[in-house]
Amino acid sequence: MRFSSSVGREKSRGAALRRRPGQLVIVGFVGAIAVGTLLLLLPVSAAGEPASFMEALFTATSAVCVTGLIVTDTPVFWSGFGQAVILVLIQLGGLGVMTVASLLGVLVSRRLDLSSRLVAAASTRTVGLGDVRRTLVRVVVIAFVVEAAVALVLTVRFAVAYDERLGLALWHGVFHAVSAYNNAGFALFSLSLMDFVADPWICLPIAAATIIGGLGLPVILELLRERRRPARWSLHTKITLLMTGFLLVGGTGFFLVTEWDNAATMGALDTGGRVLASFTQSVQARTAGFNSLNTGEMHTETWLGTIILMFIGAGSAGTAGGIKVTTFAVLAVVIWSELRGDPDASAFDRRISLATQRQALTLALLAVAMVVLPSLWMTALSPFQVDEILFEVTSAFTTTGLSTGITAQLAWYHQVVLCVLMFVGRLGPITLGTALVLRARGRLYRLPESAPIIG
Structure with a gap:
């Protein structure tokens, strides 16, 4: 009995230690949003009348959570100083507040204590504590290299x-490069990328930065390390690359089919322009948020397809949102294995653990709840249709930033709900839930097994 009590206490202390970094990450993001809100409230941040509290809060939250939903016209409402604040918030949110803080600690002290390493690991999804310092440096180097290359073009x-x-071209280049790599979707043009819908020198570099940022840090590092030995790629990397390619091609084809003859979107473009516009939308719908076509004028079926792409999102441990392509792939593999009667769910000659399957199912169902419940409430209390509300809510939770154009027209309390969804979507339902758990439960026994009837 004494031995069991000792084991229980050790497990509780270990759980508390693992939970603390998640709490600090949340505090860091809240702090960044608070500071950003205060800065955007300054008269110097606005080009005209100072921003209201809701305008500043919503914009700061959207920037830190790298979403891109707006309640003001970014290039018109905000001054150069305000735009610079938004840019810094985007960069901080994309890299992770705690990642930046930990990196500064490395540069100053050349070392990290255990607590700092745990915080950085929680922020970057690093597996080994010994690799945190190297990972932090790589996070920043990769981001700056990609952003600099895209900004130059x-x-x-x-x-x-x-x-x-x-000077203006450089500012526009840097802002959109940073916004693209961090999957933020903020633009310094009132129509986002609509004026450049047929320009591959604008759309493709932004799409490339979006894709790279959305792959996720583990995939990028593995591709750099094993670029000549694909056979040694991990299951995570293989699934991420396969699903990314599938969704990019499938999304492009989907937009071509549904919007080909829509005069309000791509109907006036030639074939090459339509393909480019469809590819751009396919990339941006997976949590980036730029739009080269008028989202509000798209067909309803296109909205539904976009909602699906937004919900799936991109890679894990990257700048994108959504439930992530690996989560979607794991659920698909589980379903396929069950339909075939296979005892194990497997992919690329690797068996997927039961713990991973449970995590994928939990994350997906939590995400469905986070989208459906607010949509029901907002639909009942607003004059907008359910498809418009569902689109906005999904865009907020998946930190995408695409909009049908109703965000600024929503009541302030609906905008607060969108802020909460952006925050939860950026940190992830499981991360947030784990950090808020008051007490971890450990069991030294298992209950008898039973099987209720399914279906």
């Missing part, structure tokens, strides 16, 4: 093709 294009002053 965009700057040249804005300056040469659109006759922008070099």
Whole structure:
């Protein structure tokens, strides 16, 4: 009995230690949103009348949670200072507040204590504590390299093709590169990318940054390390790359079919322009949020398909949201295995653990609840249709940022709900739930097994 009590206490202490980093990450994100809100409330942040509290809070939350939903016209309402604040918030949110803080600690002290390593591991999804320092440096280096490359291409294009002053072209290039890599979707053009719908030198670099940022850090690091030995790629990397390619191709084909003759979107474009616009939308619908087509004028069936793409999202441990492609793939494999009567769910000659299957099911069902319940409540208390509300709620929870155009028209309490959804969607339902658990439960026994009738 004494031995069992000792084991129980050790497990409780270990659970508390693992839970603490998640709580600190939440505190970090809340702090960043609070500071961002205060900065955006300053008169110098607005181009005209100072922002209201709701406008500042919503914008700060959307930036830190790398969503892109807006209640004000970013290039018109916010001054250069306000836009710079938004840019910094996007970068902090994309890299992770605690990742940045831990990196600064490494640069200053050249070492991390155990607590700091746990915080950084929770923020970057690092597996081994010994790899945290190296991972933190790689996070920033990869982000800055991709952002710099995309910013260079965009700057040249804005300056040469659109006759922008070099300073303005550079600002536009940097802002959109950072926004794209972090899957934020904030744009310094009132129509987002609609004015560049047929310009591959604008749409493709932004799409490339979006895809890279959405793959997730583990996949990027593994591709760099094992780029010449695909056979050694992990199951996670294989699933992420396969699902990313499948969704990009499938999404492109979907938008081509549903919007081909829509005069309000791509109907006036030539074949090449339609393919480019469809590919851009396919990329951005998976939690990035830029739009080169008028989302509000799309067909209802296109909205439904976009909602599905937003809900799935992109890769784990990256800048994208959604339930993640690996979660979707695991659930698909489980269903296929059950239909075939296989005792194990497997992919690429690897058996998927029961713990992973349970995590995928839990995350998916929590995500469904986080989308359906607010949609029901907001539909009952607003003049908008259920498809419009469902689109906005899904966009907020999956940190996508696409909108049918009703965000700014929603009541303030509905906008608060969207802020909460963006926050939960950025951190992940399981991360948030684990951090808020007051007490971890451990069992030293298992109950007898039984099987209720299914179906």
